[in-house]
Amino acid sequence: MNTRHQPTIFNTQDASRIAFELYGLHAKARTLPGERDHNFHLRTEAGQEFVLKIAPAAERSNILDLQNKALEHLAAYDPSLLLPQVCTTSVGEAIATVTAADDTPHYVRLLTYVPGRPFAEVKPHTPELLYSLGSMVGRIDCGLQNFTHPAAYRTLKWDLQRALWIRDYLQHIAQPERRAIVEHFLSQFEAQTLPKLPVLRMSIIHNDANDYNVLVSDTATESRQVISIIDFGDMVHTYTISGLAIAATYAMLNKGDPLTAAAHVVAGYHEAFPLSVSELEALYPLMCIRLCVSVTNSAYQQKIDPHNGYLVISEQPAWTLLEQLMDAHPRLAHYTFRHACQLAPCPGANALVQWLESNSDKIGRVVEPDLRVVNKVIFDLSVDSSELGNLAEVSDVELFTRHIFERMKAANSSVGIGRYNEARLIYSSDIFKSAGNDGPEWRTVHLGLDVFMEAGSPVLAPLDGIVHSFRNNSSPLDYGPTIILQHSVTGRQLSFFTLYGHLSVDSLDGLYEGKLIAQGTPFARIGSHTVNGGWPPHLHFQIIADMLDRTGDFPGVVRPSQRETWLSLSPDPNLIVRMPEDSSPRNGLSTEQIRQVRAQHIGKSLSIAYQKPLKIVRGWMQYLYDENGRAYLDAVNNVSHVGHCHPRVVKAGQEQMAVLNTNTRYLHDKLVLYAERLCATLPASLSVCFFVCSGSEANELALRLARTYTGQKDMIIVDAGYHGNTTTLVEISPYKFDGPGGTGTPAYVHKVPMPDVYRGQYKRTDLDAGEKYARYVEEAVQLIQGRQSKVAAFLCESLMGCGGQIVLPENYLKEAYHYVRNAGGVCIADEVQVGFGRAGTHIWGFETQGVVPDIVTMGKPMGNGHPLAAVVTTPEIAAAFNNGMEYFNTFGGNPVSCAIGLAVLDVIAEEHLQANAFQVGKHLMDGLRELMDKYALIGDVRGLGLFVGIELVLDRKTLMPAPPQASYVANRMRERGILLSTDGPFHNVLKIKPPMVFTEANADYLVAILDEILSED
């Protein structure tokens, strides 16, 4: 919106000359953009930086003086404000005069340069950054509130006091639809806002916090702040609030949810310089009118200067924003901003609540049974509810209906209640989807009270009212037939509404707007699922304080991020229904509360993922859900191998748990069936199983087997490997013993380099890399032998996870096993991370290397989250272990675990998950590799099946790792609704290992969002 064109009367040499002649500075000049002034950046040899501003003398010098005085005033008021400082010439002038080549006189000013990046060029605009923008504008306005200067009382097209000038210029907007938009906002402004403006505070303000005048610190995203505002050239004495209106308007550009973005700015401003109630009321109309001034000005300027491209620089986003705002009701915006300032969002709602509370004896029923006393079932439909089955069951309306009515029948009740202010997962279809600033947000929070009753049950008017509006909202999952009554309280200026949704179609017969409905009249009936939008029969009953000029419809579920505003608009329906039971769910613990209790009662060495930790309350297939029902695409939890809460696995566990859970000392079919099934997936020699409860237990047992069988202790392990959390496993896990708190390599442990063909000594292009890395194993064997000892075992992950998603080069294990076996050692494959088909081409990772280990350990995915793990070995090794000492494991191999393990194997086979891993993994890696062409930060994309790593580097030649960038991406992906993690020796590898039900569409989405995040700065 700011024009960025300037005629070139002064060049950089002129600027350097003027800097020297007037200010005694030896400086290099660079041109800066400016609307009226010729602006130059100066850097002296000593590194000092300035801005030289040269304005035509046609610009009144008193306006320049106004700017200088304001900057001086602000510097004195709050030295911590990082604003430009006025510098004087060698003879003490704040404004000097020079003559241009064309003999025109010009004024010159020198200001200190404030480093920073224009807000417009910073991505993303986080809530914290937006808040700091508001705060900066507020601090400046606060500083200027007592500042006076005669030149500020001027006529300026950007002064919102004078915005109506655009009325005469609307004809310059070429497209009639666009002109209509501006006319709409202008008329609304004239009719509703203009009369209220005279009460607003007035002061001299900066008046131009546009997104190129706002400077942002050049720090990491999390700590990024607005540090300064420059260009005081549009200063004027006007409504104080205008400055905020302008800043918030620019902050709304290019946002999915502009009002929420603006609300952050408003909150920051209010904290720094509190707003009055009338200012808050005028704010949104002023924002809209500022946009209208901008687009009208652009249209006019284009007419008179059609070749000036700068004039339209931000015109398109401004139009898009205006179109977005056409859908936002001004009072909703007003309530949103009031909420941002911690005021009751809807100002009239308090009086309504009080009236309903104090007149409860005058209120009648909404259905025939008296809900205050009747026996009823209060349903828990919240995100983590265990009452209504899994997500698929809840989305099946017939099943859902059966479930609801069976529960009511079992409780001998004809009425069920669905609660108010409850975040639910049942609203997962696209009609509940809306744009947020971090991707889509679903409307999940219920604003009404549901009364589940048989279809046909009458609905009564609880109070006298008139029909405000009615409509059949007949789209699937909508309200179906809906009636809204309006109630007016005699003798008081109080009017409110009640909404009745999901009615029968004949409920609308004979209705007309204004029809009187007396209290107690059965004016409608509950509809069946065939007409009510496809829901179990129920009445959706809602109180509405402000209809926001809608008819026949009103949101019954809203976005969690706007919850408080809407709850204020629609207070608790139980004010009318008056059930003694809780009408809304009790709040669970907040993330902050959980963190506090964790800090006290949970060991601090347990880490929490993400800078903004997540409270996850439900899982379903490849998705995890937070308490507000936000879905996160899970790209990292390989433990939930066949999908979170896979119903087949859940059922197997539940059923067996209800029958028997004991231990391996009794004979049980499932133990042996499972052992047979598991062994059938492995090479024939691996035929003896030991069931345990964790990957650590499995590796611990594998060590005992190896030691007993060989009679030796020396271990060869691979650098950066991780094998578990026990004392011994930490001793053989370089990931731990070389990391923080580690005590280094024990004498019996021999660490060989990780066969990393990206970062290691031998690269991917070296066809013999596998053999060459295996030679380190040979050297380790020789070292052990040189110490008159023998190797017990070589332990290696089949694909390395903590090491950074490393795929072993061809022949690595073949050669390494050869050296180890020749020396009498055994070979252990740690499949704890990667087994069960994740590699795509094979069930087991070691198979991709063409080897057969002597011992295999497995865990994580084996029980789909149930603690189930195993060691499988050869009969010889198992026989050696049978040395008289019993191996007993209380839980390992119990019937419940075996039932679950069997179900997991069934699902992998029946749902062809290994083939899926192969196909989707390839698709994903293709997409990620395409990103490599766009972002030099991606040094490597590697993986097998759905075990994928993205290594981030600052330099593709030196491979300088980029851990902060990896952490940034993981945290931003989480904000955008995708979960992944970082790992590798330098913490610069993004790990992707999703549940195996991950789809190509999921992969495409991941790649698209990653693309957006990598384009941030």
Ligand SMILES: Cc1ncc(COP(=O)(O)O)c(C=O)c1O
């Ligand atoms: C390769 C590998 N082995 C063993 C383990 C230990 O398994 P658990 O955490 O189940 O004890 C892990 C866990 O991350 C692992 O990644």
